[in-house]
Amino acid sequence: MTEKVQVLVAGAGPVGLTLAAELKRFGVNVRIVDKAPAPTDKSKALVLWSRSLELLERTGKIADYLAAGQPGHGTRISKGRELIAEIDLDGIDSPYPYALMIPQNETERVLGETLAGFGGAVERQVELVAFEDGPNGVTATLKHPDDRLEQVTADWLVGCDGAHSTVRHGLGLPFEGSTQPSDWVLADLKVEGLKPDKLDLYWHAEGVLAFFPIVGNRYRVIADLGPTDGAGRSGEPALADIQALVDARGPGGLVLHDPYWLAYFHINERKVKDYGRGRVFLAGDAAHIHSPAGGQGMNTGMQDAFNLAWKLALVIRGAAKADLLASYSPERSAVGDRVLANATRMTDLATLRNPVAQAVRNLAAKVVLGLHQVQRKMSEALSETEIAYPKSPLTVEGRHAPHGHDLPRAGERCPPEAAGGLPFGAGPDPRFTVLGAGSAATALAARFPALVDAHARPPLGGDGLWLVRPDGYIGFAGAADDLAGAEAYLAAIAV
Structure with missing residues (x-):
């Protein structure tokens, strides 16, 4: 008999583990398989950035990551003993204003423990060898260590299976780019x-x-x-x-x-344009690879998983239309484009060969990187706290949306301190959080109980009405009395 599962995850690196743990946290039936006999024992990716740490905090295991790594507070750029420039990260607007230096094998260990805590486990030496996408599900073929083939039917398949992704090849998606x-x-x-x-x-x-x-x-x-x-x-x-x-x-x-x-x-620099097709999605290195400059690769992949998990969970629960999943690719592909471009620029700058160009670079870095505004922009880019989804189909500015120097716009990350306690998206239910009047939260939760947390938080800046997504980004921003706009926003998502 063919087994039925809600989500099949191929690949148990940091991205696959993140996705599986998030889905299990939300009560989704998941199988995660990996052809490797054991987790990696190599350090590989070394950094967990501020935004990733904020998202990992929702699992309740943040102390384990912090204990396994050490904070990195910036970068020194030198020529021999001469200091050219210094980049500080201490000013990042986050509870984690640093780069957590942690070997990938330790990141995977904590992710594996998190998955186990939610009742999941990786099936080792089990390889996805083929799949067929259909209107009602994906039929996948798994190969076991004894060469036995197993047929699995999944509502959704996610390829987190690396740069040589079987899932990407099966979809026939071009992996465009070049090798440096x-x-x-x-x-x-x-x-x-x-x-x-x-x-x-x-x-x-x-x-x-x-x-x-x-x-x-x-x-x-x-x-x-x-x-x-x-x-x-x-x-x-x-x-x-x-x-x-x-x-x-x-x-x-x-x-x-x-x-x-x-x-x-x-160094390979490659990316797919679309992060999925039909009932099949890609995340992490299966969708994008690039220079290690900036340490963005693993973090970007893990944030692919965070983005996809809450959307899959709401659709599987019957709380949201399947159309919600159409936002995954445009949101994360735009991020992937930006990360790849930034990593390429940093690599090209560091590997200049022309002596004149090197001298100009060194002089410019000494001047420009000493500017506070440049330091702030660089730290926001590296920490990934600047990531936003302004052009997403899930981003809506309502009537008279509050604007101000310190107020985020629709599509931007909501300041973590606005959560007022547990992080946005913590707990077993992927719901939107209302920042505004308690009466608005009560009304929205009554109409959309599977989508909205009934407990309101204070509005940002003392006024306005915001709907914060389960991943901490602002989906809707409107005036304090724009309840109709918030209702229309949620109605477009709800079943």
Whole structure:
């Protein structure tokens, strides 16, 4: 007999685990499968940014992430011993004004524990090998370790299965982009002689050298090795090679030892235009890959999952029309475009080869990065607190929407402090939160009980009526008495 499941998640990296845990939190029947026999033991992605931490707080496990990592408070850009510029993150408007430096294997561990706490588990050595999308569900074929094939029917399939995604290939979606024409090297090891409070970036005439603090004196070291010959480098680098590179490009006097992971790699920059088709969606590296500059990849993928989870849950619960899911691709694809473009710009800037261009870059960075406004914009972009959905079909400005210097617009992230206690979207029910009069919340919850939390929060700035989505973004913004506008907004979503 073919098993029936509401959502089948292919891939149990950070993105798949995030999606499965969120869906289980909302009471959805989920299966998550991964062909790997065990979670990764590599550090891989190293940063959880402020916006991701805000969203993870809703699961009740935020203390576990904080305990497993250490705050990074910014970036130092140097040329040898000369400090060119310094970027501070302490001014980020978030309960988490820093980059949490945490190895990916630790992020996956806490996500796995979160999933287990909601009653879920990863099925290991189980691979999605084929699927067929139909009007009433997706028929998927799973391959087990003993080569047994299992047929599963799912209402929805989500491919979180990485850059070589079986789901993306099955949909036939082009993965457009290119491979950067440079060889790169990474080393996960211990370094003596650096302060671990910030990322250290060295701009050298022969290429960039970066030190990402992990925990204690453990670092990720990354450097570009110049234009590739096309074939790429085979094997793995020796510790002595990395030490020589650091001696040549760094400040001098650094000692490397105890390597955990040494490797060569290339940077691919690719993205799909549409994040799904029919009853099948993509999230994370299955939809977008790019330079590690800025540490945005894993965070962007996890936020894909946060975005999709509450929408799937409301549709599966029968509280929202399936049309709600049509907002996922335009919202997250626009974010993916911006993240990829920013990562490319940062990489291109750090890998300039022309000596004149390097000198101009260094001088400009010394001046421009010292400006407070530039620092603020950069920290907002890196922390992903600037992410907004102004052109989303779920973004509506009602009658006389309040505007002001400190007031967010419809589509923007609602300040976490406005939640007044538990974060927006916490708990087992994905509902909209009313910021406004209690009478408005009572009326909206009475008409849309499956969509609206009956407990109102104070309006932002003392006036106005806002509907905050379960992921903390403002869906509707109107005047304090624009109850009709808020009702029309919810009626367009509700079944």
